[in-house]
Amino acid sequence: MPRMLSHFDGPLRRPWPWVGLVALVAALLPAVPIDETRYLTVAWELQHNDGFALLTLNGRPYxxxxxxxxxxxxxxxxxxxxxxxxxxxxxxxxxxxxxxxxxxxxxxxxxxxxxxxxxxxxxxxxxxxxxxxxxxxxxxxxxxxxxxxxxxxxxxxxxxxxxxxxxxxxxxxxxxxxxxxxxxxxxxxxxxxxxxxxxxxxxxxxxxxxxxxxxxxxxxxxxxxxxxxxxxxxxxxxxxxxxxxxxxxxxxxxxxxxxxxxxxxxxxxxxxxxxxxxxxxxxxxxxxxxxxxxxxxxxxxxxxxxxxxxxxxxxxxxxxxxxxxxxxxxxxxxxxxxxxxxIDHRRPAYAILLATVACAWPVALAWSGRNEHAGWLPTAVAAFALLALAMFVSARRYRGIETTSVASLCIVVALLLQLGAVLRRSPNVDDLAGYVRDLRQRGVPLVALDDEPGMVGFLARLPEPLPVVDAADAARWATENPEGIALIHGGKSQPPAGALLVVKLADGWEGLVPAPIVRRGDY
Incomplete structure (x- = not known):
């Protein structure tokens, strides 16, 4: 074992390649509302604009x-x-x-x-x-x-x-x-x-x-x-x-x-x-x-x-x-x-044990038949692999800033994966984007209210932004399009009971609301 661990000294000579472990977060976690989804939509619309200077969000200058x-x-x-x-x-x-x-x-x-x-x-x-x-x-x-x-x-x-x-x-x-x-x-x-x-x-x-x-x-x-x-x-x-x-x-x-x-x-x-x-x-x-x-x-x-x-x-x-x-x-x-x-280089070992327990919890829920936790299994496997690497690094006889740094990075990424897996709860923003894409393909009249933060523009791969309707004109639009659906970003109030799909967010909710509800202003 000591000889095998000694071969690990090479990767500990340069810190920047270890950032590659964060690629697991980039690859496994969904887009995070509201900021990340907004910036993805701005970048997506820029790809479809004629110029390169003017940024737009939902077709409006950003x-x-x-x-x-x-x-x-x-x-x-x-x-x-x-x-x-x-x-x-x-x-x-x-x-x-x-x-x-x-x-x-x-x-x-x-x-x-x-x-x-x-x-x-x-x-x-x-x-x-x-x-x-x-x-x-x-x-x-x-x-x-x-x-x-x-x-x-x-x-x-x-x-x-x-x-x-x-x-x-x-x-x-x-x-x-x-x-x-x-x-x-x-x-x-x-x-x-x-x-x-x-x-x-x-x-x-x-x-x-x-x-x-x-x-x-x-x-x-x-x-x-x-x-x-x-x-x-x-x-x-x-x-x-x-x-x-x-x-x-x-x-x-x-x-x-x-x-x-x-x-x-x-x-x-x-x-x-x-x-x-x-x-x-x-x-x-x-x-x-x-x-x-x-x-x-x-x-x-x-x-x-x-x-x-x-x-x-x-x-x-x-x-x-x-x-x-x-x-x-x-x-x-x-x-x-x-x-x-x-720096106490022994403390990360205790954190590894606590992180292992935290990562085991959703796995136990998934194996017990809780379907809403089934999507956590891929991130849990990646998290366990990271914690095993952290234990391997911590087991080296030389404990310095390099080993503590790598072990800490593994713990942090493992916990970020588990924390981010909460975003996969159903319904999520990907589900909302898929619903918007399906409605658009079926020719259903779709609009976004003026304060909608570009939640689905990129995720739904919309070839052009949804038409934007000001809140003052929403009732008139709903009267003219009784079969239409509006994408609404709501505040701290509760979403309407008749909404087709609602995603709970940190600052409220976003969902698809049929025109009759929009006409009554019940949102």
């Missing part, structure tokens, strides 16, 4: 987000075919790239040497990072471009190479096209605090000034896109397009408006699973000893400043903090390097 994610999804579909799995590969590739870039950042901060990077291994099993690495969302690709910008920034401030300046501009510009000027929130701290974190190599002031200039210039491609999109929509100025998609949903947010301390309350879940493996007394000693470590200082500059700025913004979601995790990983890497006893 100006909330920049276009880069949807362009990349279109490229993935062109190569791999139209599937959820192919669209999710964009985030998965960005996750692997982020981990590889973080290793390069750490090596540059500590000037290479014989130190093996620790931060990439620490980033690898973060629950939030892995959960969004297997989904169609903006945050993990944004992590990649922020990490690329940070690496270019370090090289520019220390060496002054023109290539580093160009890469800083390019990565920041692509980040802007991914999620708007929020990129500046992640980069302004490392730029302005560079004399502090780069104390052994104080940057020249003109390099700091040019770094700020690169950040400002990186808005130009985003402005070009906004102008191109606004030109295709009547009565929508370019400035309004930029303001809405860049700032409107965060500074004037109604859907996600929360207080300034909201993020502080959610920091413990953000740092799972490492917060469970930390010994707090060695952690405190390590934090004091690592005070001058450039990894510690750069991590604080790139995460603490952004956390403060995000706390001052009204619109808050936990996944907005994903690009802070590379900086947090650098901080923990500096602490672990100064005090290796900070």
């Amino acid at each position: 100006l909330d987000k920049p276009p880069l994610l949807f362009w990349l999804i279109g490229l993935a579909w062109h190569v791999c075919g139209h599937s959820i799995w192919a669209a999710r590969m964009v985030s998965l590739a960005a996750a692997a790239g982020t981990i590889a870039l973080l290793g390069a950042i750490e090596r540059r901060l500590i000037d290479g040497g014989h130190h093996r990077p620790l931060a990439p291994w620490i980033l690898l099993p973060f629950v939030l990072f892995d959960a969004f690495s297997g989904s169609v969302m903006f945050d993990v690709p944004l992590c990649f471009f922020v990490a690329g910008s940070l690496l270019a920034l370090i090289h520019w401030l220390r060496d002054g190479h023109a290539v580093a300046f160009v890469l800083l501009f390019a990565c920041a510009a692509l980040g802007m096209l991914m999620k708007g000027p929020v990129v500046a929130v992640h980069l302004i701290g490392p730029i302005l605090l560079s004399p502090w974190w780069n104390a052994p190599h104080p940057p020249r002031p003109w390099r700091i000034g040019l770094a700020v200039a690169a950040l400002l210039l990186s808005c130009l491609p985003l402005t070009w896109w906004a102008a191109s999109a606004a030109a295709e929509v009547d009565h929508v100025p370019v400035f309004e397009t930029l303001r809405h998609q860049a700032f409107g949903r965060v500074t004037d947010s109604f859907a996600h408006r929360r207080g300034p301390y909201w993020y502080l309350l959610l920091l413990p879940p953000l740092f799972l699973p490492w917060i469970l493996w930390i010994r707090w007394r060695p952690f405190a000693h390590g934090a004091r000893a690592a005070g001058r470590d450039p990894r510690m200082r750069f991590g604080v500059a790139s995460s603490a400043v952004a956390l403060l700025l995000f706390s001052l913004i009204s619109g808050k979601q936990l996944h907005y903090l994903l690009p802070l995790l590379p900086g947090a990983s650098l901080i923990l890497a500096a602490i672990v390097n100064a005090q290796p006893e900070t």
